[in-house]
Amino acid sequence: MATTRADGAAGRSKADADVIVVGAGPGGSSAAYHLASAGLDVLLLEKTTFPREKVCGDGLTPRAVRSLVDMGVDTSPVAGWARNRGLRIIGGGVRLELPWPELASWPDYGLVRPRLDFDDLLARHAVKVGARLHEGTAVTGPLLDERTGRVVGVHARTGTDRAPVTFRAPLVVAADGNSARIALALGIRRREDRPLGVAVRRYYRSPRTHDDFLESHLELWEGRPRESRLLPGYGWIFGVGNGTSNVGLGLLNTTDAFQNTDYRDLLRRWLAALPPEWGYTEDNAIGPVRGSALPMGFNRTPHYRDGVLLVGDAGGMVNPFNGEGIAYALESGRYAAEIAVQALARPDGPARERALGQYPELMRARYGGYYTLGRFFVQLIGNPTIMAFGTRYGLPRPVLMRFVLKIMANLTDPRGGDAMDRLINAMTRLAPAA
Template sequence: MAKATAGTDGSGSGGSGTADADVIVVGAGPGGSSAAYHLASTGLDVLLLEKTAFPREKVCGDGLTPRAVRSLIEMGIDTSESAGWARNRGLRIVGGNVRLELPWPELANWPGYGLVRPRLDFDELLARHAEKAGARLSQSTSVTAPVVDERSGRVVGVRARTGPDREPVTYRAPLVVAADGNSARIALAMGIRRREDRPLGVAVRRYYRSTRTHDDHLESHLELWEGRPRESRLLPGYGWIFGVGDGTSNVGLGLLNTTSAFQNTNYQDLLRRWLAALPPEWGFVEENATGPVRGSALPMGFSRTPHYRDGVLLVGDSGGMVNPFNGEGIAYALESGRYAAEVAVQALARAQGPARERALSHYPELMRARYGGYYTLGRYFVQLIGNPTVMAFGAKYGLPRPLLMRFLLKIMANLTDPRGGDAMDRLINAMTRLAPAA
């Protein structure tokens, strides 16, 4: 199919009655690029629209668990250190006067290592990978609204502004994948609002030149102390230190809306006060900062549903798919992008009408089956840790018990073997199956 170009009437090159692609993917983050890659790999014509131009910043911890690594491997991406990735062996948890190193579990279904790579580079790598598979990437193309067919009520394309002059253009396709992040512009235009009964997080991060850049563990601080000694004031939230391997570390903190401090916290000041209490030799001081503090919201636990409506599939943050247990979003963006692509391929192989809609309606069912019960457990978890007393109790009495912490690592990172596995795997899998997939 011909590539869409702007016309005087604001339509794509196909005009009002033809399609400019088989699928339009809005957003070239991990979810959008994953969907575009898997779609294009089947031979479909895919138009991938990115509102900014690469390279571009994205607020994230940059840490990838083995769950995300598996998706990269499935896409054929080289995850070796020589290809620019910083590998890690596990998670170090700090809290309750304990420093506990937990290796990533050895499982049949998941690789035994994690990765770190800045989103400034990571997102472009994924988008270019989708391009190599055949997707057509259009940068500096900001989608402003869906195009809705007046007769059917279905979304049949998107309106956008593109190029340096922000020229209006319309692109048409039988299906749209909305991977536009927590702004969720497409979903909001369709009346799909954020669910207030689902958790929401806020995270801030900053890069520093640091001696800890080659740390072989992701580090998570369950307690944020202001000042020294450790008996000083406890701050709300949790923190992380991830070595990037390029001379810098990604340092940040997060806070959940289940804590009473959520509405009245200056997050940049909170980060500054926590970092001031860390050892000065780590280098997390103003003169070592390589950029500003940046923040973003984390929509968790299916906070926006349904994940399919009227020709639009939601993936990643646009569907509120961040893991409530650990704030991880990349793994679920990559996976949901693949699942959306699989459903779309099957749907487009059927005639337009009821048969295609039956195939598309499978997507939200698939999402609930894959993550629904697990995210329900995650919502219970964040309600518990939102209570400072519970959090302090857990840090004091839970961290010194390695067996319990290995169990928590598996459930928080969602890393179990679905068949067989050890007793921990079987217990976690049973809990996930029994939890209601609401």
């Protein structure tokens, strides 16, 4: 599909759309899809042109798969998806394979697909149901109503000449990722009391490309193993199915090594210790090492203010337990769309604001308690002694690790389920949804 000119719709004096969605990543495309499916006129603005790179592990848990299935996305291998059966954990001398749990509420398989292709596919999927995608349109800030201070659109630049343009709409969904340009313009800044991660990854040609387990290595050392601290993070190896593997690592800011680590060097040292026949060598590398921040555990709030709803990374919705962001971007995009549909069915004014005010409450109800548990977890593993103890004594216990998989991947049946599900659900309900 050719990029449309971002000059608005001629003859529209009040608004260019019912909703403007800023950013065509998973969260933005999910929001645009659900908004357009409900019959609203949606502008989806993407600063780059597809296909484009994004730093990510490319691995999707069953939680993300369910959102794709709900959207009618074909997740079959024939459609280009690499399926996986679960998570393989390596550390402390243990190699443990944990299949995804068999649950009524979630699929029993995960997926891998490069973001280069995945994001493009989702954006086109939103276009199929009526969303209007404007590529090469970089939003520079919100458009404010001079009288009320409310956001009534966005300013942007478009085209090869970066011509300024303004789009108007009664609602804006900010899905502009970790940069959170819209949120920052409204004074919604990152919360320093919430965790932040960083991840680096690279693609390699590898015979392990068809591995049907996501693989997680829990031992990342600040220096030489056994001579330095065990870091709070993990390395991953995800077979992409196209002759390559996505290989990377992530680290949390709960250690002072966060600011002092050369992440590319840490990746190099970790890969050098892996079997050479796996192919993760410089000769097999495809492209450079790329890195990105991971905004976790609601580290940007509130999620609604003055006509703007934050979704995905823009709202700090990455799971603190495992660094997963795509599932929560897809889900929050749907929730934001549902709230927006109900709000726009009401007249502008207090009634509409009451409906929009439900969004932060809904986010807290869905994820607040769980993310509180996640923040406690990252504080624990930030202690090298606790991290080492858990790796050494927890991994050899399969029953415990099945419990850990369920809570880290946020995969339980909300009603019924087994004893593990009931315990995790109770913990989530009891944790304060701050």
